[in-house]
Each structure stands twice: as structure tokens, then as C-alpha cells.
Amino acid sequence: MSTVTLSDVRKTYGKTEIIHGVDFDINDQEFVVIVGPSGCGKSTLLRMIAGLETISAGTIQIDDRIVNDLEPMERNIAMVFQNYALYPHMSVYDNMAYSLKIAKLDKSEIRERVERTAALLQLSDYLQRKPRELSGGQRQRVAMGRAIVRKPDVFLFDEPLSNLDAKLRVQMRLEIRKLQRDLRVTSVYVTHDQVEAMTLGDRLMVLNDGYVEQFGTPIELYEKPATRFVADFIGSPSMNILRGTADSGAITLETGVRIPSDTQATNEVDMGIRPEHLVLSDSGCLGMETGMVEQLGSNTLVHGFLTGTRIPLVASLPGVHSERSIGLALNFDVPPHAQHVFDSKTGKRL
Amino acid sequence: MEKRVTFRGWRLPLILILPQAIITAVFFFWPAGQAIYQSAFIPDPFGLKSQFVGLGNFEYLFSDPYYLASFRTTAVFSILVTVVSMSVALWLALMADRIIKGTGTYRTLLIWPYAVAPAVAGVLWLFIFNPNVGIASWYLDQLGYDWNHKLNSGQAMGLVVLASSWGRISYNFLFFLAGLQAVPRSVIEAAAIDGAHFWKRFRTIIFPLLSPTTFFLLVVNVVYSFFETFGVIHTITSGGPQQATTILVYKVYADGFVGQDLGSSAAQSVVLLVVVGILTVVQFKFIERRVHY
Amino acid sequence: MSGMVEKTGKATWLIHLGLIIGIGIVCFPIYLAFIASSVTQAELVRPPMPLLPGDQLVENYSRALFSGINAPVWRMLVNSMVMALGIAIGKIIISLMSAFAIVYFRFPFRALFFWLIFMTLMLPVEVRIVPTYVVVANFGMLNSYTGLILPLIASATATFLFRQFYMTVPDELTEAARVDGASPMRFFLDILLPMSRTNIAALFVILFIYGWNQYLWPLLMTTEPEMNTIVMGIKQMFPSGDDLTDWPLIMATALLAMLPPVLVVIFMQRLFIKGLVDTEK
Numbered sequence: 001m002s003t004v005t006l007s008d009v010r011k012t013y014g015k016t017e018i019i020h021g022v023d024f025d026i027n028d029q030e031f032v033v034i035v036g037p038s039g040c041g042k043s044t045l046l047r048m049i050a051g052l053e054t055i056s057a058g059t060i061q062i063d064d065r066i067v068n069d070l071e072p073m074e075r076n077i078a079m080v081f082q083n084y085a086l087y088p089h090m091s092v093y094d095n096m097a098y099s100l101k102i103a104k105l106d107k108s109e110i111r112e113r114v115e116r117t118a119a120l121l122q123l124s125d126y127l128q129r130k131p132r133e134l135s136g137g138q139r140q141r142v143a144m145g146r147a148i149v150r151k152p153d154v155f156l157f158d159e160p161l162s163n164l165d166a167k168l169r170v171q172m173r174l175e176i177r178k179l180q181r182d183l184r185v186t187s188v189y190v191t192h193d194q195v196e197a198m199t200l201g202d203r204l205m206v207l208n209d210g211y212v213e214q215f216g217t218p219i220e221l222y223e224k225p226a227t228r229f230v231a232d233f234i235g236s237p238s239m240n241i242l243r244g245t246a247d248s249g250a251i252t253l254e255t256g257v258r259i260p261s262d263t264q265a266t267n268e269v270d271m272g273i274r275p276e277h278l279v280l281s282d283s284g285c286l287g288m289e290t291g292m293v294e295q296l297g298s299n300t301l302v303h304g305f306l307t308g309t310r311i312p313l314v315a316s317l318p319g320v321h322s323e324r325s326i327g328l329a330l331n332f333d334v335p336p337h338a339q340h341v342f343d344s345k346t347g348k349r350l
Numbered sequence: 351m352e353k354r355v356t357f358r359g360w361r362l363p364l365i366l367i368l369p370q371a372i373i374t375a376v377f378f379f380w381p382a383g384q385a386i387y388q389s390a391f392i393p394d395p396f397g398l399k400s401q402f403v404g405l406g407n408f409e410y411l412f413s414d415p416y417y418l419a420s421f422r423t424t425a426v427f428s429i430l431v432t433v434v435s436m437s438v439a440l441w442l443a444l445m446a447d448r449i450i451k452g453t454g455t456y457r458t459l460l461i462w463p464y465a466v467a468p469a470v471a472g473v474l475w476l477f478i479f480n481p482n483v484g485i486a487s488w489y490l491d492q493l494g495y496d497w498n499h500k501l502n503s504g505q506a507m508g509l510v511v512l513a514s515s516w517g518r519i520s521y522n523f524l525f526f527l528a529g530l531q532a533v534p535r536s537v538i539e540a541a542a543i544d545g546a547h548f549w550k551r552f553r554t555i556i557f558p559l560l561s562p563t564t565f566f567l568l569v570v571n572v573v574y575s576f577f578e579t580f581g582v583i584h585t586i587t588s589g590g591p592q593q594a595t596t597i598l599v600y601k602v603y604a605d606g607f608v609g610q611d612l613g614s615s616a617a618q619s620v621v622l623l624v625v626v627g628i629l630t631v632v633q634f635k636f637i638e639r640r641v642h643y
Numbered sequence: 644m645s646g647m648v649e650k651t652g653k654a655t656w657l658i659h660l661g662l663i664i665g666i667g668i669v670c671f672p673i674y675l676a677f678i679a680s681s682v683t684q685a686e687l688v689r690p691p692m693p694l695l696p697g698d699q700l701v702e703n704y705s706r707a708l709f710s711g712i713n714a715p716v717w718r719m720l721v722n723s724m725v726m727a728l729g730i731a732i733g734k735i736i737i738s739l740m741s742a743f744a745i746v747y748f749r750f751p752f753r754a755l756f757f758w759l760i761f762m763t764l765m766l767p768v769e770v771r772i773v774p775t776y777v778v779v780a781n782f783g784m785l786n787s788y789t790g791l792i793l794p795l796i797a798s799a800t801a802t803f804l805f806r807q808f809y810m811t812v813p814d815e816l817t818e819a820a821r822v823d824g825a826s827p828m829r830f831f832l833d834i835l836l837p838m839s840r841t842n843i844a845a846l847f848v849i850l851f852i853y854g855w856n857q858y859l860w861p862l863l864m865t866t867e868p869e870m871n872t873i874v875m876g877i878k879q880m881f882p883s884g885d886d887l888t889d890w891p892l893i894m895a896t897a898l899l900a901m902l903p904p905v906l907v908v909i910f911m912q913r914l915f916i917k918g919l920v921d922t923e924k
Binding site: 047050051052071072073077078079081082083084085086087088089090098099102103146150 | 813815816818819820821822823824825829833834837838840
């Protein structure tokens with residue numbers, strides 16, 4: 001049973017503030033993913049929860065304890081590092097047992113816990129090996145095992161899959177998810193990969209430049225992005241974002257194209273529409289000069305420009321289409337319910 | 351260069367650094383300070399009082415023909431040791447690099463003299479060139495050449511240079527061989543295809559590529575012959591004949607311990623400190639340059 | 644390897660010949676010393692000396708080891724061993740600790756300590772002998788192992804080397820240890836030390852040779868023959884006049900003096916070469 005609560009957490013290096021007052025609650029057994037571009041402060045935030053970075057202001061609470069001044073070990077957290085950080089001179093067994101030895105657990109207790117965890121991770125045959133004798137995936141498992149044996153209140157993951165190749169990454173992603181479900185340990189996971197974030201997290205926190213852009217379930221983020229940044233960041237391929245002026249049930253783009261809309265706004269807006277929500281229609285209001293075509297099998301991505309401009313536009317058409325069958329120009333309807341309208345000044349959803 | 355991740359606290363690091371700090375302070379900074387302090391005094395003949403003379407000891411030193419001669423001797427000695435040991439080592443390394451099999455064996459056979467103390471090397475060469483029983487001096491005598499390094503300054507210098515260079519060959523050989531083996535094979539093959547003969551390849555390709563190693567060894571060997579050859583000089587010539595082999599380090603010892611001239615010895619220590627400082631700067635500049643290569 | 648280019652049989656043989664001659668010249672003094680240690684004094688003083696081993700080997704070496712001239716050589720070997728081990732181990736221990744403090748902590752006067760220690764880089768004892776001798780004499784450390792060892796372990800080379808090595812240890816390892824609950828000292832002992840063991844071993848080889856081969860310092864420090872180290876003790880075996888020099892005994896002692904460090908170099912060649920390269924960087 002563990003919750004994590006951050007209230008107005010800030011981090012400053014010298015005079016520059018890089019985390020600007022983060023608030024959130026993580027429920028017991030929840031899997032939260034912090035996602036954002038590199039340099040957004042997500043790793044710093046995780047390391048502050050871990051106790052590896054000091055907290056400049058605000059409080060971090062694990063359950064009812066304020067842990068601001070506690071050492072990592074006293075917070076009873078476990079962390080999986082990006083490059084695994086296995087002790088190179090210790091066997092797999094010793095790597096996993098190290099924290100238990102420090103905690104002065106019984107030898108038999110240590111043995112039992114390590115062996116049980118190793119079995120869980122299919123590492124039983126490798127306990128006597130050194131990290132350098134293991135494959136990337138196995139090292140990753142040892143790093144997980146080292147975290148699991150401690151029975152921590154919270155798991156912290158710092159981009160744990162970024163050193164693996166694509167196939168292994170997908171496999172390990174599923175394993176991590178399953179393990180977390182089985183072990184029911186509250187987890188915070190940091191990644192810059194939005195697909196990883198969407199598939200792993202019960203809830204996602206999008207961090208940008210030290211600010212929380214949005215905190216919600218993957219579907220909330222996908223369907224109702226709170227800001228233009230989230231809209232752009234979540235979803236692959238990215239959402240099309242077009243600048244225009246909203247007034248009385250329509251948005252007029254800079255090119256003069258009028259797109260029917262439900263919006264009540266009457267100011268300059270950024271209108272977002274996901275590539276998969278563009279509806280092919282000969283009478284559609286949105287014209288596109290087509291360019292490159294990517295056939296993905298289940299769907300086809302068409303890259304091009306808004307007619308008469310160099311404003312990029314991407315559409316995702318269901319099924320298989322060839323460059324020839326698509327032709328040089330396409331027209332789309334932009335269904336009002338699929339539109340996301342943001343204030344072009346603040347970037348906030350309207 | 352700094353670590354991003356550090357531990358908290360200041361008591362533990364102070365305790366950890368204390369042993370080295372104390373030893374450094376007591377056996378390095380205190381004596382060095384003493385040397386500087388004493389270099390400004392002349393003790394009276396009974397050692398009861400000393401008289402402040404300011405820079406007098408230094409003025410005296412640099413007008414003392416023996417001291418100036420010692421500077422010259424040191425220069426000649428270091429240049430000879432450096433040139434002899436480096437050229438022999440380069441010659442051996444070039445050969446060892448040119449064979450395909452057995453480089454390791456030859457290396458093993460050539461590196462162990464590094465472990466022989468300069469003083470022991472001195473005793474060995476003293477034995478070989480001993481005017482009475484030495485085998486080399488006997489054969490030289492048969493050839494009509496009269497060898498007696500106890501009387502002949504040139505021969506004395508030759509002998510200490512020989513003994514000092516001998517143990518140094520191993521060290522230079524190792525670094526030259528490593529340098530040669532780092533020369534990319536493709537470069538040499540390209541030159542060979544262009545028709546360059548070995549000597550030409552050596553001059554135009556190998557030697558320029560070896561120049562960082564060569565420069566590094568030049569500095570290190572000069573430092574070695576300045577400071578670490580005391581044992582050779584002391585065992586073979588004791589600085590003689592007529593101070594012909596009295597290098598600076600030997601003179602500090604001779605004046606301080608044998609001659610009991612503490613003021614002058616201290617002043618000489620200070621001069622050596624300055625020399626070491628200059629050599630350190632040269633070496634650091636060079637290391638910096640090596641990083642940029 | 645440039646050798647790949649020219650590999651005609653004749654050239655290769657010439658090179659091997661050249662190398663063997665070179666090795667012959669390098670090894671010749673040792674061979675002569677060995678011969679000299681195997682014959683009688685009478686055979687030696689009638690030049691030219693013999694070039695084949697005599698039958699006095701056991702006699703000469705046991706005479707050297709157990710009676711010597713001023714002190715039995717076994718006694719000097721023990722002294723040398725104590726000094727070499729003391730210097731090597733002492734330097735390694737204090738350097739491991741101070742490098743750990745400098746790299747892994749931020750504490751008051753850290754920069755000052757750093758520079759004080761690093762100013763001693765390259766400062767041989769030869770330069771400051773007289774005042775250092777006075778300091779040690781004032782402590783009453785003449786003719787003691789402490790006096791032989793302590794002043795020589797104040798050098799920054801080893802500290803510098805370990806600092807360089809610690810800098811290459813990934814930060815994540817330190818953080819993992821912190822998360823595992825390791826205190827700084829546990830991290831040092833359980834993780835940093837085992838990871839440094841190759842560096843420690845390589846440095847040990849170099850420092851052992853350095854310590855064993857010390858000459859000037861023991862010469863000043865040990866006025867009693869019982870405390871002489873073997874390297875400086877040889878010179879003490881020479882009488883004032885040449886005629887009475889006991890060459891077989893001295894040559895046997897010379898060979899005994901070079902034996903331990905030479906064995907270390909030959910049998911730990913890889914560590915020795917690593918150590919040489921590391922310490923000169």
C-alpha cells in the first residue's frame with residue numbers, strides 16, 4: 001500500500017529553475033509514466049522522488065511520510081537505471097542480494113528471496129554469471145530483479161528500455177507491465193517514447209520544460225489533449241495543427257479555407273485534427289497536395305501540403321492505397337467532433 | 351572534470367584525505383619550506399648560530415665555478431643518456447616490430463633490465479670496467495687503450511652514461527614498440543606499394559607518426575637522468591674524478607652530507623625545485639597536447 | 644605491424660640476428676656477474692676473467708646470504724622487502740582513500756588539498772634530501788622502517804591514477820549503491836575497490852620496483868648495517884682500496900638484489916606494462 005504525493009515540487013540549479021512547481025498524486029498500485037522530450041526535466045523529477053537529487057522547494061510524500069530529507073534507502077524505493085548500473089564485478093546473485101546484505105537480512109532469507117525473484121524473471125540458470133556474460137535483455141532482467149527482491153514501496157524506472165533493440169523493447173515492455181500487475185507495486189516510469197508511455201501507463205504525465213502539461217489516462221490524453229503541446233506529442237503520426245480564426249461555427253484558415261466547427265471561440269486559434277480523423281470526401285473543404293505515401297499494411301499514410309501552401313499535412317487512410325491510386329490531390333472533410341481547438345496564444349484547449 | 355554524483359558530508363572525506371595530507375605536509379612542504387628558509391642563512395662554523403644573508407647563498411652559488419660546472423656536467427650527462435638509450439631502444443624496437451612471430455619473446459627478454467636498480471647497474475658496469483679486474487678494461491688494454499675512469503674524466507663520464515643508459519633501454523623500447531605497433535598497417539603498406547624503401551618509409555612516415563612517443567620519452571628520460579641516476583654516480587665515480595661526473599643531485603648530497611655546507615645545499619635544493627617546476631610545466635603542456643592529438 | 648610488408652626469408656633472419664645480438668649486449672653484464680659469482684676471488688683477479696661458470700656458486704651465495712661483509716645479505720633482503728612492500732602498500736592505501744575523498748565528496752578546502760597533493764607530482768626525494776633528513780632525524784626515525792617508508796609514500800602519482808580511474812566509473816553505479824542502501828564507505832569497499840583491482844595490481848608492481856630500488860634515501864637513513872637495504876648495502880661492501888674487493892661476494896649480492904624485482908617484471912609482465920603506461924599518463 002503506497003501512494004506518492006508531490007506538492008509544488010521545484011528544482012533550481014543556481015539561479016535557473018528547471019522544475020516549476022509540480023503537483024500530483026499517484027494512487028496505490030498505480031503505474032504512472034512521466035513522458036516528455038529530452039531535457040524536459042522528467043529524469044530530474046524521478047531522481048528527486050528517488051532521493052538522488054535534492055528538492056529545492058515543495059514536498060514529496062510516500063504514504064504519510066514526507067521523505068524530502070531521507071536517503072534513497074530510507075524511502076524504500078527501488079530504481080531501474082537506463083544503463084542497468086549492474087555491479088560489474090559481482091555475480092547476478094550478488095547483484096540482486098547486495099541491498100539485502102546491507103539491510104542485514106538472514107542468509108537463508110536472502111537466498112530464498114533472490115531465488116524466487118530469479119525464477120520469476122527466468123534468471124535461475126544465470127545466477128553465478130557476471131553481468132558482462134549476459135545479453136542486453138538478461139542484464140535488463142537482472143536490473144529489474146535487483147529492484148524486485150527488495151519488496152519496495154515504489155518502483156522507479158529511468159528509461160529502462162532505451163538501450164535495447166526494437167524487438168526486445170516491445171517484449172520487455174509487456175513483461176514490465178505484467179510484472180507490475182502481478183506484484184502490485186506503485187510505479188513511476190520515465191520515458192521519451194510516447195508509444196511506450198501509452199502502452200504502459202495507467203496514467204501519463206506529459207512534462208514540458210519543467211511544467212506539467214497534462215496528467216491523465218492515455219485515452220484522455222489522446223482524445224482530449226489539454227494543450228497544443230500534448231496534442232502534438234501524443235499520437236503517431238503527430239496531429240495536424242492548422243492556424244486560423246474562429247468565429248460563429250467555423251474556423252477560417254490563413255489560406256481562406258473555411259472549416260465548419262462547433263467551437264464557441266472568436267479569436268485566433270490552432271485547430272488540431274489527427275491524421276486518422278480526416279475523412280476522404282470529394283466535396284471536402286480541406287484540400288491537400290499529396291507527396292510521399294507510406295504503406296503500413298493496415299493503413300496508408302499520405303504526406304503532403306495544404307493546397308497552395310507549404311503547410312505540412314498528414315492523412316491516414318484505412319487499407320492499402322498506392323501512390324498512383326491516390327493521385328496528386330485529395331480533399332477531406334474535418335468532422336467537428338474530431339477537432340481540437342487551442343488558443344493560439346496560450347496553447348490551452350478551448 | 352567533476353563528478354555529477356557525490357556523497358554528502360564533510361567529516362568522512364577529511365578523515366580519508368588526512369593521511370596523505372599529513373605525510374605530504376610533514377615530509378614535503380615542511381622540508382621544502384626549510385630548504386627555502388635555510389637557503390637565506392649561513393650557519394657559523396660551530397653550528398650554533400646562523401647569519402641571515404638573503405640571496406647571498408644564491409649569489410655565491412652562481413659565481414662558484416664548481417656549481418656552474420655541475421650544471422654543464424648535468425646537461426652533458428642527460429643529453430648523452432637520453433640520446434644513447436633512446437637510439438638503441440628505437441633500433442631494437444624497429445627490428446622487433448618488423449618480425450611477425452616472436453615479438454613477445456624478444457620483449458620479455460628486453461624489458462627486465464628496467465627492474466635492475468641504477469645502483470646495482472652501476473656495480474655491474476664498475477665490475478666490467480674495473481681497471482684491475484674488469485674484462486672490458488683488460489681487452490681495451492690489449493688493444494693498446496689505457497682505461498682508467500678513476501683518473502680520466504672523459505672515461506668516467508662515458509662509463510656513468512653507459513651504466514645509466516643500459517637500464518633505460520627497456521623502458522624506451524617498450525614505449526617505442528607500442529608506438530610502432532600503433533602505426534596503422536595500411537599506411538605502411540600504401541607507402542610500400544608506392545615503392546618507398548624501408549629507410550625512406552621510416553623517415554617520411556614512421557618517424558613523424560612516432561613523434562609524440564619520441565617527445566614524451568625525451569622529457570621522461572631527461573627527468574630520469576637528472577634525478578634517478580644518483581645511484582649510478584655514487585657507486586661508480588662518487589662524482590669524480592675532479593668533480594667530472596658531479597651532477598646537480600649528487601652535488602646537493604655531497605655539499606649537504608659530506609661537506610656539511612647546509613646553506614649552500616639548501617640553496618641548491620631550491621634551484622632544483624625550480625628545475626623540477628620547469629620540467630613539470632613542460633610535461634604538463636605536453637600531456638595537454640597529447641590529449642588533443 | 645610493419646613487418647607484414649617485407650617478409651623475405653633472408654631479411655627476417657637478419658632481423659632476428661640483430662635482435663639476438665641486441666639482447667646479447669643487454670644481457671652480457673648480467674652473465675658476467677653470474678660468472679663472477681660462481682668463481683673464486685683468485686680466478687677473478689687474474690685478467691681476463693673466465694667466461695664459463697665455476698664451481699663456487701653455492702659457496703659464494705651462502706657466504707653472501709649468511710655472513711656478508713657488514714651484515715648478512717638475508718638481513719638486507721628482509722629490509723628491502725619490508726621497505727618495498729611498505730612503500731607500495733602504503734602509497735596505494737593512502738592514495739585510494741584520498742582520491743575517493745577528492746572525487747566523491749565536496750568538502751571545505753577540497754581544492755586546496757587537491758593542489759597541495761598534486762604539487763608533489765614529480766618531486767623526487769633527491770631534491771629535498773637535506774631538510775627531509777633533518778625532519779626524520781628530529782622524529783627519531785633514523786634506522787627505522789617508519790623512517791625508510793613514510794617520507795617516500797608522499798607522492799601524488801598514485802592518487803592521480805586512482806582519481807582518473809574513479810572518474811571513469813559510471814555515476815549510475817554510485818546511485819544504484821545509494822538506492823541499495825550502501826553508505827559511502829560500503830560503496831568504497833564493496834564496489835570501488837573490487838573494480839579497481841587491476842589498477843591496484845598494476846600500480847603495485849611499479850611501486851614495488853620503485854621501492855625496492857631506492858638508493859639515496861636508505862643511504863642516508865640507515866647508519867647501522869643491520870638496517871641496510873640490499874640495493875644500498877652493496878656499495879657498503881666495497882673496501883676503500885680496490886685490491887681487497889671481494890668481487891664474487893659482491894656479484895652474488897648484486898644478483899640477489901636484482902632478483903625479486905626482475906621476477907616481478909617477468910611474471911607479471913602484463914600488469915607491469917599496464918602500470919608503466921598508466922603512471923606515465
